[in-house]
Amino acid sequence: MTTASSTNQTALGDNPYLLLTPGPLSTSKTVKEAMLRDWCTWDKDYNELVQSIRSRLVELAGASTDEYTAVLMQGSGTFSVEAVISTVMPSEGKLLILTNGAYGNRIAEITRLYNIEATVLDFGEVVPVSSEAVDRILAEDKNITHVIFVHCETTTGMLNPIHEITSIAKRYGKTIMVDAMSSFGGIPLNIQELHIDYLISSANKCIQGVPGFGFILARTNSLQMCKGQARTVSLDLYSQWETMEKGGGKWRYTSPTHVVRAFDQALKELAEEGGVEARYARYKNNQQLLVSGMSRLGVEALLQPEVQSPFITAFQFPQSEHFSFEELYARIKQAGYVIYPGKISAADTFRIGNIGEVYPEDIENLLQVIADNRFW
CATH class of the missing domain: 3.40.640.10 (Type I PLP-dependent aspartate aminotransferase-like (Major domain))
Incomplete structure (x- = not known):
């Protein structure tokens, strides 16, 4: 079974970045x-x-x-x-x-x-x-x-x-x-x-x-x-x-x-991971780590937890005139992560996926990158 450490090496070594999108997504070596x-x-x-x-x-x-x-x-x-x-x-x-x-x-x-x-x-x-x-x-x-x-x-x-x-x-x-x-x-x-x-x-x-x-x-x-x-x-x-x-x-x-x-x-x-139930547990854990970490950075999820999927999360723009999605995207891409722009008309949002060969340490590393590059 692929491990988190081997996933990071694959994503950030063989590939230029880890895809935090709803698919296509980062795959195993x-x-x-x-x-x-x-x-x-x-x-x-x-x-x-x-x-x-x-x-x-x-x-x-x-x-x-x-x-x-x-x-x-x-x-x-x-x-x-x-x-x-x-x-x-x-x-x-x-x-x-x-x-x-x-x-x-x-x-x-x-x-x-x-x-x-x-x-x-x-x-x-x-x-x-x-x-x-x-x-x-x-x-x-x-x-x-x-x-x-x-x-x-x-x-x-x-x-x-x-x-x-x-x-x-x-x-x-x-x-x-x-x-x-x-x-x-x-x-x-x-x-x-x-x-x-x-x-x-x-x-x-x-x-x-x-x-x-x-x-x-x-x-x-x-x-x-x-x-x-x-x-x-x-x-x-x-x-x-x-x-x-x-x-x-x-x-x-x-x-x-x-x-x-x-x-x-x-x-x-x-099947080696343990089937759908095990994968669901990993995705859900990824998503919960992501939401709690982003909240600490002043970025809140758009949806309420009871209707939120464990696959991708829409985040509202921080209440800051200095925030720019393009700037955030460029900074974290340079560090090896790619996220998604928003797709709704009712609010300014961007999206981060956590499916594919993505593990808790990947989410934690992303949050550290965002914290280190925070400009709002």
Whole structure:
């Protein structure tokens, strides 16, 4: 298992800086090394590796391969989100979009471009999705067939109440789609218990792989009903799944072979760390150390602890005319750390992620760097 000391050496030795972002993120040296071998997309060994990854993803979600399947999709996580929406939504369907940030708004944009009927329930940027509001709208609008929302909205670091939302949507018999891009693999989730029909995530998030493909965990009998519904060729989720099933791990079009191999290594390292529960504990500890340390430096978190995710935290600008995010960014980057600018309109913020190969000593070192370079 990778240790904190080896992580620091990798991040600040082989690489110019440690990424404190919500993904892409800093990966282990062994994940990087996994990409040094070339793979043929038609080779049996490679296709068997793909099949192994698919089954392990289903197991990671606490589901049975008898009921759920995994589909890998080339491109960024948004490609997989679009693949689900453009394939799963029938022409006569209506989608309820629950949003409180940029990534929920992106779902709404995709839906508009495909002329899919939808209702957008927008909770702003700093308020979690309200289960009571979801209950009300589903009771009022009988035409809604599908519900989609973002589990962890990295615009702010908001963690939406997934258990409450899915329970209500299930009670009304809706098909449930969850963008778990920044949460899957980093927080315990049981897709069967949550009644989720489609869960979407990406290789370069909490499983700690590198960018290049996303994946969809789908209820098999629901996906089988989507044949012929796709509105695109390359993002046809059903055809991608059918090809992988019939071809024993074959992708329809050229697959990101090196990225797949790195992801296999990342899955092994997740298991070696102790699984999702252990990784969640590390991330949570990182985040709590970060928030308490930043508070001592006069920088407060935007969100209340009860709705804050353990993956990324939005911080409010200090109340000082001397503060400049660009100056802070430049100073800590020079010391070997990269953070994120803010992404909300309601307040001046910046964000710091703590997922990837990031350990408590990395957070403590960052806080010392900020303290040493404090100019507000």
